[in-house]
Amino acid sequence: MSCCGKSDKSSxxxxxxxxxxxEPSPLDTARRWFLKSxxxxxxxxxxxxVTLMAxxxxxxxxxxxxxxxxxxxERWGLLIDVAKCADDCSACVSACxxxxxxxxxxxxxxxxQWIRKVTxxxxxxxxSLPVMCQHCASPPCVDVCPTGASFxxxxxxxxxxxxxxxxxxxxVMACPYKARSFVHEPLEDQLAHAPRGKGTVESCTLCVHRVxxxxxxACVEACAATGHGAMVFGDLNDPESAISKRIAQFPTHQxxxxxxxxxxxRYGTGS
Amino acid sequence: MSVxxxxxxxxxxxxGGLLTTSALRAGDGTTxxxxxxxxxxxxxxxxxxxxxxxxxxxxxxDWMRRNHxxxxxxxxxxxxxxGDRTGRFSIKACVECHAVKGVDGKAVTVADPRHFCRTxxxxxxxxxxxxECHASRPLEPGKAARLQGKSEDxxxxxxxxxxxxx
Numbered sequence: 001m002s003c004c005g006k007s008d009k010s011s012x013x014x015x016x017x018x019x020x021x022x023e024p025s026p027l028d029t030a031r032r033w034f035l036k037s038x039x040x041x042x043x044x045x046x047x048x049x050v051t052l053m054a055x056x057x058x059x060x061x062x063x064x065x066x067x068x069x070x071x072x073x074e075r076w077g078l079l080i081d082v083a084k085c086a087d088d089c090s091a092c093v094s095a096c097x098x099x100x101x102x103x104x105x106x107x108x109x110x111x112x113q114w115i116r117k118v119t120x121x122x123x124x125x126x127x128s129l130p131v132m133c134q135h136c137a138s139p140p141c142v143d144v145c146p147t148g149a150s151f152x153x154x155x156x157x158x159x160x161x162x163x164x165x166x167x168x169x170x171x172v173m174a175c176p177y178k179a180r181s182f183v184h185e186p187l188e189d190q191l192a193h194a195p196r197g198k199g200t201v202e203s204c205t206l207c208v209h210r211v212x213x214x215x216x217x218a219c220v221e222a223c224a225a226t227g228h229g230a231m232v233f234g235d236l237n238d239p240e241s242a243i244s245k246r247i248a249q250f251p252t253h254q255x256x257x258x259x260x261x262x263x264x265x266r267y268g269t270g271s
Numbered sequence: 272m273s274v275x276x277x278x279x280x281x282x283x284x285x286x287g288g289l290l291t292t293s294a295l296r297a298g299d300g301t302t303x304x305x306x307x308x309x310x311x312x313x314x315x316x317x318x319x320x321x322x323x324x325x326x327x328x329x330x331x332x333d334w335m336r337r338n339h340x341x342x343x344x345x346x347x348x349x350x351x352x353x354g355d356r357t358g359r360f361s362i363k364a365c366v367e368c369h370a371v372k373g374v375d376g377k378a379v380t381v382a383d384p385r386h387f388c389r390t391x392x393x394x395x396x397x398x399x400x401x402x403e404c405h406a407s408r409p410l411e412p413g414k415a416a417r418l419q420g421k422s423e424d425x426x427x428x429x430x431x432x433x434x435x436x437x
Contacts (some may be wrong), residue, residue, distance in 0.1 A: 067355075069353035151352060153352070153354055154354070157354075159351065161351050189408070190404065192405075192409065193363075195405045197404030198403065200404065212356050
């Protein structure tokens with residue numbers, strides 16, 4: 001139908017092809033008329049949806065509680081102000097642990113890796129910053145997943161569907177940010193909003209359960225509570241959102257931007 | 272010949288009589304059994320799952336009994352992939368409403384045979400994988416629906432524990 005919708009200039013649609021005998025036969029004409037009408041009808045039928053989207057654009061950036069399926073209108077992202085992130089502070093990490101119920105198992109090599117503080121140094125300067133799932137627009141973890149368990153929601157949040165995850169850990173290998181980890185031990189008394197289980201891969205969910213309620217991720221709240229205010233959460237698609245304004249105003253970077261994954265988590269200094 | 276016929280006739284009558292008697296007994300038995308709870312009905316015990324909070328479930332009980340697994344599976348996809356949290360067939364809601372309290376006053380986990388899912392699933396020999404990831408009991412206090420176990424049990428347990436201390 002989409003091909004017929006643009007059929008005035010293209011000849012991809014059989015309705016526009018001349019008949020085998022040169023001039024269009026009455027039957028061809030009738031069919032062309034029908035197809036043109038059908039295309040027009042489709043446009044009309046689509047119009048309410050378009051209007052709806054236009055109106056929806058004026059709504060507040062935060063999601064309202066109990067709403068239906070998420071759309072690509074939003075793209076949720078994080079901005080981390082490295083200058084404000086304190087070396088000795090790990091409030092975001094503890095908040096994440098508390099929010100999702102993960103804790104260190106005593107085996108550092110296989111511990112959960114939802115979010116961690118990293119110290120980077122170079123050119124005579126050091127900086128401390130949190131690294132978590134970067135919620136890429138083109139996530140390698142999704143590309144490699146053999147079962148479709150690793151997926152990107154319409155609003156840009158990259159998740160693991162643990163119902164489908166077979167624990168192959170291909171995504172753990174593929175992620176350039178080492179953002180994913182594997183649950184090795186059986187768990188019990190998980191939190192109702194954060195199901196986790198042995199044999200599946202897990203990572204930062206951008207607190208999807210909070211975002212769907214119109215709240216901010218736990219790390220962002222904790223960072224603000226410490227007074228550092230180094231993390232900003234918001235809609236990257238909305239030019240009026242706080243995060244978009246900051247990104248427009250100050251230079252920001254994506255980690256390993258050269259890989260072309262287009263992360264939704266941005267790092268910057270100054271504000 | 273006549274002796275054989277007599278013996279045969281006697282046997283037939285005797286067996287017939289026996290059958291009739293057992294049929295009557297069975298009939299009597301049935302009327303008696305009807306007066307006891309369905310949990311021990313006849314020779315086949317049936318599961319009696321704990322009732323949830325409130326008057327009714329999100330759908331009629333008979334319908335839920337047959338379709339809860341399909342609805343959970345359907346809603347898990349819409350919730351996880353589409354982010355649609357408006358559905359009413361949520362495993363979280365099942366656990367919050369149907370949770371069974373043990374004698375210690377806390378809701379029991381799926382490791383306990385009294386767990387509301389296990390009551391039927393053990394009976395039907397159908398394993399459930401949900402609780403390998405999902406919480407099998409509400410962690411918030413006061414969320415469990417029914418106290419399973421009697422207060423006498425609790426009192427006996429307290430007496431026993433006090434006895435240990437002496």
